[in-house]
Amino acid sequence: MRAVVFSQYGDESVLELVERPAPVPAAGELLVEVRAAGVNPVDWKHREGAVRSDRPFPLGMGWDIAGVVRATVPGGPAVGEEVYGMLPLPYGAAYQELTAIPASAVAPKPAGLSWAQAAAVPLAGLTAWQALEAAGAGAGQRVLVHAGAGGVGHFAVQFAKHLGAHVTATASGRNVEFLHRLGVDEPVDRTVVDPADLKPFDMVLDTVGGPVQAASWGMLRDGGTLITLPEPVDEAHRVPGVAARRVIVAPDGEALRRIGALVDAGAVHVEVQEVLPLEEAARAHRLSADGRVRGKLVLAL
Ligand SMILES: NC(=O)c1ccc[n+]([C@@H]2O[C@H](COP(=O)([O-])OP(=O)(O)OC[C@H]3O[C@@H](n4cnc5c(N)ncnc54)[C@H](OP(=O)(O)O)[C@@H]3O)[C@@H](O)[C@H]2O)c1
Structure with missing residues (x-):
């Protein structure tokens, strides 16, 4: 699968688009085909080393996903279901074609949202x-x-x-x-x-x-x-x-279900300033770090 990773902390030039093996879900995790990944300031703070992971390089990037369930767990969403969710900190793994995410961290994708809008919501x-x-x-x-x-x-x-x-x-x-x-x-x-x-x-x-x-x-x-x-x-x-x-944000599929209901009821608008291709992850980081984004930036896969 294609994935944006980094092998040292630093500026956006450390981001690399590579081919790497698909993740293997652990107990309680789904495998999701990522259609869009939200960009948050914590992404570039992580890349700079302010948020450290105890896993070895190369590290994955990003926490927000919207996509299609490809493998599930008992009691989890059906294979083929469209979901959105936030991966647990501090292990980024959203800027990639497939990701493993706890079933408890996802909710059905709000029906009225595009992939990009859905990926803009979770974190x-x-x-x-x-x-x-x-x-x-x-x-x-x-x-x-x-x-x-x-x-x-x-x-x-x-x-x-x-x-x-x-x-x-x-x-x-x-x-x-x-x-x-x-x-x-x-x-x-x-x-x-x-x-x-x-x-x-x-x-x-x-x-x-x-x-x-x-x-x-x-x-x-x-x-x-x-x-x-x-x-x-x-x-x-x-x-x-x-x-x-x-407050330090935590994944919560149940809260995303409630947020999704507000979105689908028209009570909440999701603003996406720009959707960029995965290849432009570095530009997305620069824009985010400039601190002037209206709503969200999203990467499309
Ligand atoms: N603790 C946690 O769990 C947690 C979770 C999420 C985010 N955060 C942190 O919270 C911060 C905000 O995150 P975010 O995703 O909302 O960031 P963001 O989307 O990048 O925020 C951009 C907005 O900030 C405004 N802005 C820039 N400078 C400002 C200033 N001096 N005073 C007031 N507004 C200013 C800009 O609007 P104008 O230019 O129009 O003012 C722009 O719309 C980040 O530092 C992020 O890392 C922490």
Whole structure:
């Protein structure tokens, strides 16, 4: 099968498209023919060595897949069924024609989505889902999502709206209209307005880190919750009365089934900025690392 692998940590030039043997599923795993693989910032962070695997080189790449089941397990989906799912961290194996994935990590592919859209959902969608759950987000709460037009952000704003929250989200000016279309109550052009002017919030989702996390503490009401994604909670900025935790996304086929139902009901839109061929994995990494992607990038197989 064709696969994108890398044999040393480094810039995108370490990515190689090679022929390698198909994986052999372990107990509880399916073999899936991958039709599309989602691209996430963790992919290039892994390539750079920030996320390390204890397996030997060459290492596979990517965690998001949509494809067709080719071998199954008792109680698993049928051979031929169309599924989508997230592979367990830290073993990337999505940028390849066949992958082995735990049956518990997949759900039926939402019927209304293309392969590319389906592959765009799992890691970012589950992150948004698990972040809102961790904060106990619900009806009537005021939620701020930083980078609301990004991969995680665009799911988080829509899930929060579905929960009945009042949603504020930041983006640069070119994405403000997009935030409106996603149903954000208060889209904020972060180059013009300081979201601190709109405080206090019950929950802030920090998808950016650094100064954005530092500023987020002061935007929360007493008893509010800060959820960080890119970085651990920075104790140096802790504000008494504010709960804070970092969420690390985990595969969850059952949550993907529920997300799929929202997508099929028309409650959630999946934005794919660009679909690239597998051969252009390096360009996809460059685009992702530039930090300006609207929605998701996806590789087609
Ligand atoms: N802990 C976990 O399990 C977990 C899971 C998923 C993701 N993450 C991390 O969370 C971060 C976000 O992931 P993602 O997939 O959503 O990334 P992404 O899709 O690459 O985010 C891109 C978006 O960020 C916005 N942006 C760029 N600079 C910004 C700034 N200074 N302030 C506010 N927004 C800014 C851009 O919109 P504008 O240019 O319009 O502002 C763009 O739409 C990454 O660091 C990723 O590694 C962690």
